Amino acid sequence: MKQLLIPAVLALLLAACGSTPESPDSGGGAPVESRGAPGSVTTVTTGGVESRGLPAVLTDPKSILSKRSVYFDFDSYEVKAEYKDLVTAHAKFLNDNRQFKMLIQGNTDERGSREYNLALGQKRADAIKRMLALLGVREDQIESVSLGEEKPKDEGHNETAWAQNRRGDMLYSGEF
Amino acid sequence: MLPLVSSLRRLNVLVFSILALLQATANAQLTIEITGAGGNRIPVAIADFGGEASAGRVVTSVIRGDLERSGLFRMIDTGGVALSEASAPAFDEWRSRGADALAAGSIGESADGRKEARFRLYDVNKASALAGSAFVTSKPMLRAAGHRIADIIYEKLTGEPGIFSTRIAYVVKVSSTRYELHIADADGQNEQVALISKEPIISPSWSPDGTRLAYVSFENKKPVVYVHSLASGKRIVVANFKGSNSAPAWSPDGRKLAVVLSKDGGSQIFTVNADGSGVQRLTSSPAINTEPAFSPDGQSVYFTSDQGGSPQIYRIAAGGGEAQRVSFEGSYNVTPRLSPDGKSMAFISRREGSFRLSVMDLANKQVQVLTDSHKDESPTFAPNGRMILIATEQGGRGVLSAVSIDGRIKQRLSVSAGDVREPAWGPFNK
Numbered sequence: 001m002k003q004l005l006i007p008a009v010l011a012l013l014l015a016a017c018g019s020t021p022e023s024p025d026s027g028g029g030a031p032v033e034s035r036g037a038p039g040s041v042t043t044v045t046t047g048g049v050e051s052r053g054l055p056a057v058l059t060d061p062k063s064i065l066s067k068r069s070v071y072f073d074f075d076s077y078e079v080k081a082e083y084k085d086l087v088t089a090h091a092k093f094l095n096d097n098r099q100f101k102m103l104i105q106g107n108t109d110e111r112g113s114r115e116y117n118l119a120l121g122q123k124r125a126d127a128i129k130r131m132l133a134l135l136g137v138r139e140d141q142i143e144s145v146s147l148g149e150e151k152p153k154d155e156g157h158n159e160t161a162w163a164q165n166r167r168g169d170m171l172y173s174g175e176f
Numbered sequence: 177m178l179p180l181v182s183s184l185r186r187l188n189v190l191v192f193s194i195l196a197l198l199q200a201t202a203n204a205q206l207t208i209e210i211t212g213a214g215g216n217r218i219p220v221a222i223a224d225f226g227g228e229a230s231a232g233r234v235v236t237s238v239i240r241g242d243l244e245r246s247g248l249f250r251m252i253d254t255g256g257v258a259l260s261e262a263s264a265p266a267f268d269e270w271r272s273r274g275a276d277a278l279a280a281g282s283i284g285e286s287a288d289g290r291k292e293a294r295f296r297l298y299d300v301n302k303a304s305a306l307a308g309s310a311f312v313t314s315k316p317m318l319r320a321a322g323h324r325i326a327d328i329i330y331e332k333l334t335g336e337p338g339i340f341s342t343r344i345a346y347v348v349k350v351s352s353t354r355y356e357l358h359i360a361d362a363d364g365q366n367e368q369v370a371l372i373s374k375e376p377i378i379s380p381s382w383s384p385d386g387t388r389l390a391y392v393s394f395e396n397k398k399p400v401v402y403v404h405s406l407a408s409g410k411r412i413v414v415a416n417f418k419g420s421n422s423a424p425a426w427s428p429d430g431r432k433l434a435v436v437l438s439k440d441g442g443s444q445i446f447t448v449n450a451d452g453s454g455v456q457r458l459t460s461s462p463a464i465n466t467e468p469a470f471s472p473d474g475q476s477v478y479f480t481s482d483q484g485g486s487p488q489i490y491r492i493a494a495g496g497g498e499a500q501r502v503s504f505e506g507s508y509n510v511t512p513r514l515s516p517d518g519k520s521m522a523f524i525s526r527r528e529g530s531f532r533l534s535v536m537d538l539a540n541k542q543v544q545v546l547t548d549s550h551k552d553e554s555p556t557f558a559p560n561g562r563m564i565l566i567a568t569e570q571g572g573r574g575v576l577s578a579v580s581i582d583g584r585i586k587q588r589l590s591v592s593a594g595d596v597r598e599p600a601w602g603p604f605n606k
Contacts, residue, residue: 039387041359041368042409046375046395103397112531113510113524113553114378114598115423116480116487118399119436119443119464122420126441144438145398146420150376155352157572176397 052174057093064089070128072166077123079131079168087128090170091135098141101173104128106146107153109162114148121146128168218333221252221275225295226260227282231318235283235293238322242340242363243329246562247585261296267303275300277333281325283318290314293321297329307332319365339558343602344565345370345380345389346576349595357391359406362558362601364589370406380600381424381433383450389600390414390424390433401435403450414452425468425477426450427494434458434468434477445479447494458496470494471514478502478512478521489523503536505543511554515561520581522555522564533566533579546583556601563587567597 058065070083079087094100106125108117125144132142154161222240225232243249252275259265259280270278281295296308307328313321323340330338339362348356357371357380371377375394382389387406392399399422401415415421419438423445426433432447437455445459445468459465463483470477474494481490481499489503489512503509508526515521518538525534527545533552534545551569558565563578563585570588574595578587589596 039407041370041406043369044371044404044409044411046371046373046393105397112508112526113467113480113487115436115467116464116510118378118420118422119466122438122443123464126438143398143418146438147376147394147399148378150378150394171397 068170070168091132094137102142103171103176104144105169107167108149109165110149118146118148121148124168217250219250219274221278223254223259223280225281226258227284231283234318235322239326242326261294270300337560341605345600347377347598382602384430386603392422428474436466472518480510513555559604565599
């Protein structure tokens with residue numbers, strides 16, 4: 001039996017490491033090329049996005065406008081008939097309030113490649129955006145983006161969770 | 177977790193772990209575990225270095241760990257004998273212990289108080305020196321000196337450059353409101369945090385010179401592509417157009433990035449200069465086109481597209497033109513990544529409902545599935561092309577795993593807290 005305990009000593013600080021390749025003595029082996037030490041890394045913390053208050057009509061649970069999510073079937077990128085009233089209500093609000101802007105975030109379930117899922121989420125957001133545009137909402141009021149599988153509403157790993165995550169969310173400026 | 181003691185000869189499976197001794201930085205320490213090793217491993221003896229004993233132990237343990245983890249070497253018991261580069265080895269005795277190669281060295285103090293690591297590598301059977309070198313270093317850099325010595329030994333004995341001095345980047349999801357972009361040495365040690373965000377970070381990609389990372393950050397509630405200089409922490413926005421901006425991939429000369437933008441509708445591949453100027457559209461099919469990756473010669477861009485109905489890998493000339501389909505087997509082939517020699521392509525293939533790391537020989541289109549895991553993603557080649565690092569899942573947690581290109585050697589890297597994902601293996605440290 002052979003023990004393979006590797007005592008790990010962490011470099012707390014990465015000082016610059018000068019490298020002077022040379023032969024240990026005159027008859028020594030080949031010198032090795034000088035290579036720079038791994039540089040130190042500066043930690044950056046991102047800023048957040050501040051939320052603002054919204055008019056009650058957009059947040060009152062009794063108002064249809066407080067509902068913001070459109071759910072999609074597996075492998076589907078079409079807005080289902082049951083969401084027509086919801087999207088139409090938001091289109092009307094945007095048409096009546098041209099100063100408001102909307103960010104539509106498309107989402108997918110967790111299966112598959114992150115970047116490919118980002119593209120699939122984009123298709124869902126685009127479908128909602130297209131519908132709003134057909135209902136008269138101006139192009140400069142709406143932006144469709146994708147969060148792919150990165151922001152699951154339900155973090156589970158089953159069909160119930162996946163169905164929650166195949167979704168498009170409509171957010172108003174102030175909420176994003 | 178205690179380091180495991182195992183018999184190499186009997187099990188041919190080697191498992192060990194590296195633990196931080198320092199509690200302060202142990203929160204996200206990587207543990208490395210090897211399962212499976214190559215068949216014909218080179219027997220090497222790394223003698224305990226002479227000179228300063230504690231410093232020598234750091235260096236020799238790094239060298240042994242690096243070589244062992246590569247799966248290409250078998251460590252010969254040295255019996256705890258200290259051997260410096262200046263002493264003459266008893267070759268007969270090393271031969272009888274079964275060593276083909278022997279390394280000896282010492283750690284001394286240079287006149288200005290810095291450390292000096294010297295070593296020599298011998299061919300035991302020929303009783304001759306293969307390599308020797310000295311590095312002026314410092315106490316915090318002893319591990320780096322060990323990695324360099326391991327790189328030299330690896331190269332002398334395998335004929336290929338070693339990757340022990342390279343760095344890896346990966347994303348840790350600490351919680352649903354804390355994401356961190358980490359940089360660590362290839363052995364998972366010396367972890368540093370480059371970015372902390374409340375929102376997800378995906379698709380890190382090293383600039384060819386190893387000084388910058390491009391990535392996608394969701395900190396503005398939408399995907400935006402940044403280029404981040406690691407030493408200074410300076411970040412520039414490379415693509416923040418209306419819609420989604422994602423999947424950055426550097427051109428081999430470091431001048432451009434291929435990115436995916438939805439600004440013109442759908443997801444299309446564009447190229448953009450590294451400072452964000454000069455946006456040009458590359459793909460034009462109405463389908464999804466994403467996950468671009470330049471070939472090492474810069475002539476082509478491989479990417480994922482559903483233009484044939486299911487996601488498959490295609491190739492297009494870097495200057496644009498007609499796309500050619502590359503993958504055919506199965507209904508889900510994504511995330512192409514070219515080997516450094518441009519001869520093979522790693523990608524993720526869905527097989528029996530599981531997502532598995534696969535490699536295609538581009539000359540004959542032969543595909544080999546390298547894992548039997550369930551949820552592999554984000555393959556990234558080591559700069560010498562021997563190993564592929566992937567994100568996969570174990571016990572419901574994201575872990576990183578390195579797999580040799582023949583699938584025989586597998587290493588697992590996991591942090592003690594949080595999900596680890598989105599690995600990117602950096603270039604050779606020039």
